Amino acid sequence: MFQIHCPHCGATREEEEFSYAGEAYIPRPANPEEATEAEWGDYLFMRKNTRGWFWEQWQHTAGCRKVFAVKRNTVSYEIAGTWTLAAGKELYLKESEA
């Protein structure tokens, strides 16, 4: 059990109030009409399964019901921070470029 800060409510709440919503920032194929089956397969089924720092989505189901981005360490469960999806994406892109 851990506590998560909801960027929309501005409050830190118990994990029980939240639902896990998978890996964050998976881009949909840019040209859906022309995407190959392999690209669709990647988009739908392939996930990173990272050991260490991982960008993921959580939904505050018992509160504001908004989905937001969390950077969490999958080994230690430490949370580096939580952001709205828009605010987190900038950081995520900066990190993935580096």
Next chain:
Amino acid sequence: MPNFQPYLQSPLVNFNLPALTVPADASQKVRANELPLLGYIVLRGDLSDAAVAQAISQATGLAVPAASRFSSGEAGVLIWQSPDECLLITARAAVPALLAACGKHFDGLFAQAVDNSGGLTTVYLSGVEHVTLLRHLGVYDFESIEAGDAASTVLGKAGGLVCRVDGDGVFLVIRRSFADYLWLLITKAAIPYRFAVAKLPSAGKSPFLRLVDAGSPSKRPVAA
């Protein structure tokens, strides 16, 4: 349909609360009762948009609340639920007029007012041990809820809103579909605290209690 006779009934009608109600006294450390058949309107729209916030204020006469807070006034109680959603609790009879007012003021805006009166109900929980009882139900730090706060959290396995007006008690806004479950959970958890279904206190200036119609029955016919 000549035999169609629509009626309203409280989600807790099967517990027959009006018949169980006793006068409140100090020996009851946890008291609960339902505020039956209130009106609930969901207001959607980006609250950080000044035009939407102004339209909500003009339609309801209530200030748009800050995060996890509620505001109150003549029309009832306006509870913050998310950055783009508020819940307006009002007297059942006032719902059509408020919906019409919202429709008028929301014209041209990306905002919406939806009547959800059939979907929710409110329970008043009071007595010296009411916070202890809440701790039986959920993981939230219930003692941190101050007057004017509205915490949306987990009660048992169901979601619920916990609103505090004063130190005497809290108002739980719960879903119709979970009302039976939560009422049973409250009554079971409250056994050690001399639980009683107590008469609601006189409305006074309480923004919630004064929304209950005097002598409100748990079941009433609806004009078709």
